[in-house]
Amino acid sequence: MSMLDRKLARDVARLWAQVLAIALVMACGVATIVIAVGAYRSLEETRSVFYDRYRFANVFAAATRAPLHLKERLTSLRGVSGIELRVVRPVLLDIIGMAEPATGVAVSIPDRGEPAVNRLYLRTGRLPEPGRAGEVAVTEPFAAAHGMQPGSRFDAILNGRRMTLTVAAIVLSPEYIYAMGPGDMVPDQRRFGVFFMLRSSMEGLFDMKGAFNDVAIRTQRGVETAAVIDAVDAILKPFGGTGAHERADQMSHAFLDNELTQLRGMAMVIPPVFLFVAAFLVNMILSRLIALEREQIGLLKAIGYGPMTIAWHYAKLTLAIGAIGVVIGAAAGNWTGRAMTRLYGEFFSFPFLVFRQSLDLYAIAAGATALAALAGAARAIFSVVALPAAVAMQPPAPTRYRSLLSGKGGRLKMFSQLTIMALRHLVRWPVRTLLTAIGTSLSVALLVTALFSTDSIDFMIDAVFFRAERQDATLSFAQGLSPRALQAVAAMPGVMRAEPYRATAAVLRNGTRSRRLAIIGVAPGSRLSRVLDVDLRAVEPPEAGLLVSDYAAELLGLRIGDRAEVELLEQAGRVVFVPITAIVRSYVGLTVYMSADALDRLLADGPRLSGVRVAADPARTNELYAAVKQTPAVASIALQNVSRRRFRETIETNMSMMMTTYMVLAVIITIGVIYNSARIQLSERARELASLRVLGFTRAEVSSVLLIELGAVVALAQPLGWLFGYLFSWLVVVGFATDLFRIPFVINPSTFAIASLVVLATAALSALIVRRRVDRLDLISVLKTRE
Numbered sequence: 001m002s003m004l005d006r007k008l009a010r011d012v013a014r015l016w017a018q019v020l021a022i023a024l025v026m027a028c029g030v031a032t033i034v035i036a037v038g039a040y041r042s043l044e045e046t047r048s049v050f051y052d053r054y055r056f057a058n059v060f061a062a063a064t065r066a067p068l069h070l071k072e073r074l075t076s077l078r079g080v081s082g083i084e085l086r087v088v089r090p091v092l093l094d095i096i097g098m099a100e101p102a103t104g105v106a107v108s109i110p111d112r113g114e115p116a117v118n119r120l121y122l123r124t125g126r127l128p129e130p131g132r133a134g135e136v137a138v139t140e141p142f143a144a145a146h147g148m149q150p151g152s153r154f155d156a157i158l159n160g161r162r163m164t165l166t167v168a169a170i171v172l173s174p175e176y177i178y179a180m181g182p183g184d185m186v187p188d189q190r191r192f193g194v195f196f197m198l199r200s201s202m203e204g205l206f207d208m209k210g211a212f213n214d215v216a217i218r219t220q221r222g223v224e225t226a227a228v229i230d231a232v233d234a235i236l237k238p239f240g241g242t243g244a245h246e247r248a249d250q251m252s253h254a255f256l257d258n259e260l261t262q263l264r265g266m267a268m269v270i271p272p273v274f275l276f277v278a279a280f281l282v283n284m285i286l287s288r289l290i291a292l293e294r295e296q297i298g299l300l301k302a303i304g305y306g307p308m309t310i311a312w313h314y315a316k317l318t319l320a321i322g323a324i325g326v327v328i329g330a331a332a333g334n335w336t337g338r339a340m341t342r343l344y345g346e347f348f349s350f351p352f353l354v355f356r357q358s359l360d361l362y363a364i365a366a367g368a369t370a371l372a373a374l375a376g377a378a379r380a381i382f383s384v385v386a387l388p389a390a391v392a393m394q395p396p397a398p399t400r401y402r403s404l405l406s407g408k409g410g411r412l413k414m415f416s417q418l419t420i421m422a423l424r425h426l427v428r429w430p431v432r433t434l435l436t437a438i439g440t441s442l443s444v445a446l447l448v449t450a451l452f453s454t455d456s457i458d459f460m461i462d463a464v465f466f467r468a469e470r471q472d473a474t475l476s477f478a479q480g481l482s483p484r485a486l487q488a489v490a491a492m493p494g495v496m497r498a499e500p501y502r503a504t505a506a507v508l509r510n511g512t513r514s515r516r517l518a519i520i521g522v523a524p525g526s527r528l529s530r531v532l533d534v535d536l537r538a539v540e541p542p543e544a545g546l547l548v549s550d551y552a553a554e555l556l557g558l559r560i561g562d563r564a565e566v567e568l569l570e571q572a573g574r575v576v577f578v579p580i581t582a583i584v585r586s587y588v589g590l591t592v593y594m595s596a597d598a599l600d601r602l603l604a605d606g607p608r609l610s611g612v613r614v615a616a617d618p619a620r621t622n623e624l625y626a627a628v629k630q631t632p633a634v635a636s637i638a639l640q641n642v643s644r645r646r647f648r649e650t651i652e653t654n655m656s657m658m659m660t661t662y663m664v665l666a667v668i669i670t671i672g673v674i675y676n677s678a679r680i681q682l683s684e685r686a687r688e689l690a691s692l693r694v695l696g697f698t699r700a701e702v703s704s705v706l707l708i709e710l711g712a713v714v715a716l717a718q719p720l721g722w723l724f725g726y727l728f729s730w731l732v733v734v735g736f737a738t739d740l741f742r743i744p745f746v747i748n749p750s751t752f753a754i755a756s757l758v759v760l761a762t763a764a765l766s767a768l769i770v771r772r773r774v775d776r777l778d779l780i781s782v783l784k785t786r787e
Helices: 003-014 016-053 068-075 140-145 199-205 225-239 251-292 294-302 307-347 359-386 417-428 430-468 484-490 550-556 596-603 618-629 640-694 699-736 749-775 779-783
Strands: 059-067 080-086 088-094 102-109 121-125 135-139 153-158 161-172 192-198 211-219 473-481 495-510 513-522 546-549 563-568 574-584 591-595 609-616 634-639
Touching (some): 003 016, 016 251, 016 307, 016 359, 016 640, 068 225, 135 140, 140 161, 140 192, 211 225, 251 294, 251 307, 251 359, 251 430, 294 307, 307 359, 307 640, 495 550, 546 550, 699 749
Antiparallel strands (some): 495 513
């Protein structure tokens, strides 16, 4: 080992606390890279393999009832590599041990052989066989929630007929990786399931002999799906086709794609924050170390060590700190990434999901860390190269101070001399003071960004479940029914109020922009389901015109008074132009509202109901559930209270993990910045502080110089942190906004206060650790240092 390498080892050992503080900040950056990129690769690669191996479709379409002979025309379309004509129906499930009915989707599979697309992964058991009535293959999440195994039985209401089904297999499907029931905002494996039956069985149950109502198409690689979609729409239009759509609009894929987008954003935004702080800390500690070793540097140059050799020595010190950070960060990232992957496994149903590790992932993290550390050290290292030996062996020129404020100084009489000493030092190094404040402010910003989501989710729950959708249950019919159905629902046991609604699928266009969505017809005087304006006040739909949600209006560039082109998908694609009468608030989906009477006139097929929203007597809910299970016309039921509880439980689970992570990250940044800043200040001012002790000042008075300086920096960091946290939170809201849901931008004052209190407490702890060093200053040794 060379002499400089021995010196390097001694420096790392002597500065171990500062080195560890900086390494921990670097480790946070490394860990977030490993977590975000590793989780992204795990999900993306697992999804890609699952999609390819089990032939997930690219194009989906539905119709009312189309003949099977259309298969030849659909298969002959240019670019189509596989097609499956299916019967797909919503059903009610009666599960032993559940008072409330569960909702399911029944999907047909071929009697012989595997489906051409959307094949099933067989977890256990065997697929249903011809001649065995009532056999089904059930998706694994639903089966696990109810302890089902091959041979288990449950009842289902299929097209109005109760039937006992037997579980023949437990399967996974690329079409239902993220399976969510009607009215739910997160998956509820207990209340929503998918099962697959032989086509011959479903044809008879749903009167679909020789027909289909759903088609899944897989296209060849590189084929433009838009042309396929147009051709499919043209073929299915006479048979009640409701418009084909590509994979991006398929719900399971859309949610999974949204999660991947968030992971990409995490990998791009969070690591640079930590690497910036680490670079700043490296610059601080290396600059001070070089200043203290100025004489040794001069001696090294005088005895023949070249400038580049000495520069490489300090670069190696920088890289050593980075290496420690990489090792810690890689271990922490690997552990956290595995935990996150297990959490994903609870929501996304893959045959397997393993945290993706590869050498290049750690190489990327290590390379980014090394570059950030060397960038922070560059200025200090360059000063070593530029420093002549003769100059280096002389003590540096004393720091020149000037009056803090011009004039007679009367304005400073309110401050003690010790306070003026602290403030003067801050003003003397304004750039370092500002950077220290910015570094500390990032801790506040991270906490604000984490805590604001609680405020936003609480606000969202209040807006969605207590202001807009206030019903206890929503009953959806298998097909449109006459208004007499409202009376039948109102007569069910426990129903205190019933309000009808109508929904129709449509494509809303404005110029070149378009979105597929649902138009909801709202009955006059509705109190259970209300339309809210942008100020969250209930509004009554006018006699004509559309009320468009704010996000849909933004996407389509619509304003009040514009006339939107509306393609009615359930009316053979008939196109009408409807004025926009209001912009309303919505956080879930792309919603467009209309007066129920106006929607009936628009569809021109008479008054029809898609479902009924009900308020129920809590004491009679079991009676209501029993009645619903006996009602053939009800295809599904959404329970608001259950959905809200499940949503809150899921969010709280995810939030607790995120809050813990962000809290640890913020504390590490604060300790790294404040502790290193305090140690640098102590190193620079040790002689001054020792002189004050000799002159008779107490330990508390001497320490106050250092603590006031740190306190001023931390105080300056608070408003900066609030500002950065506000901006980060806004970026989160904008970045996470999708067609599926949006997070409202709400930050309560208490969020800023909590974030500041955590950072202040951490900063105080860091400062007190350094204060002990002030109390234990060796006055004789310090005062012997050269002037």
